[in-house]
Amino acid sequence: MKRKLLLLAWLGFFLTRIFILANPPQNYSDVFHDYRRYxxxxxxGITPYFEHLYEYPPATLPLLYVPEMLNRANIGHYYENYRLQIFLLDILISYFIFRQIIGLTTKPAVKIFALVFYNLAPVIAKDFFYEGIDWIFIGSLSLAIIYSSRRILFWILFWLSTGIKLLTAPLAVVFLKKDWKQMILGFLLVWGLPLLIFRSSLGVMFVYNNERGIKYAAFPGFVVETINYFTHSETRRNEPPDFELRGPVSQAAEKVVSLVFPLSLFLVLLYEWPKPKTYAGSIKISLI
Structure with missing residues (x-):
């Protein structure tokens, strides 16, 4: 039964992922217009953080740069190389996720549903799935939770997720048990070299994100656009990657978001902190 499930899982995986690879988005792409520029x-020879503003953490550097190395070696083109790279990493992440799902002690129907959902959900978001760093960020955190019993591996994968996007960093407070030594070791293995190379220049990530406006695809951007439909008070900057809205409504929304977002993170962490550290709890807090 397990072998059949695994074969069906991989069949569904390759069918859906090949469909995604064969049908890139028709309009704007962060990869083509933004990542390629970086x-x-x-x-x-222009160094990130030192010589130009760069909004992402250092673990994203090889993700964005390797496709260009191949491009300059006359191996493919940047856009296709990037998507193929994420596809290969997707295979690696999915291998461990499939093993985890199939190994669950639950009804076969539940496993089948989980595998079908895992394979089909990316098709719904096909214009985004291989178009950024988000899946590698989510995949790193997912693998960290899967291997939460192996604490050094957990912390390496956890800090790797923060090296792609800083969003998960506050979860360290929730995940920390009495293994602070493993936590520090995992941090140093992931962040040690970037901190040694870039030092305080990594702070430009915060400068960049503090200065930019509301991104066009973000939920606050949707709210501002809805209001602007009636007020006609906002203008859009035609500059990638954010295509920011500018105007009085956007300024007010930025102030609200700058307060609500960190406050919501703090309240979630405060709610979860006194609770026992369980596997189910880790999944729940990560989803929140």
């Missing part, structure tokens, strides 16, 4: 700058 990679070209680095290949030309």
């Amino acid at each position: 990679a070209s700058m680095w290949a030309s």
Whole structure:
């Protein structure tokens, strides 16, 4: 039964992922218009953080740069190389997730539903799934939770997720048990070299994100656009990657978001902190 499930899981995986690869988004792509620009700058000798603003943590550097290395070696083109790279990492992440799902002590129907959902959900978001760093970020955190009993591996994967997007960093407070030594070791293995190389220059991530406006695809951007439908008070900057809205409504929304977002994170952590550290609790707090 397990072998059949595994074969069906991989069959569904390759069918859906090949469909995603064969049907890239028709309009704007962060990879083509933004990531490629960064990679070209680095290949030309311009150093991230030191010589230009860069909004992402350092673990994203190889993700964005390797496709350009291949491109300059006349192996493919940047856009296709990037999507293929994420596809290969998707295979690696899915291997461990499939093993976890199939190994669950639950009804076969539940496993089948989980596998079908896992394979089909990305098709709904096909214009985004291989178009950024989000899946690698989510995949790293997912694998960390799967291997939460192996604390050093857990912390390496956890800090790797923060090296792609800082969003998960506050979860360290919730996940920390009495293994602070393993936590520090995992942090140093992931962040040690970038901190040694870039030092305080990594702070430009915060400068960049503090100065930019509301991104066009973000939920606050949708709210502002809805209000602007009636007020006609906002203008959009035609500059990738954010295509920010500018105007009085946008300014007010930025102030609200800058208060509500950190406050909501704090309240979630405060709610979860006194509770026993369980596997189910880790999944729940990560989803929240």
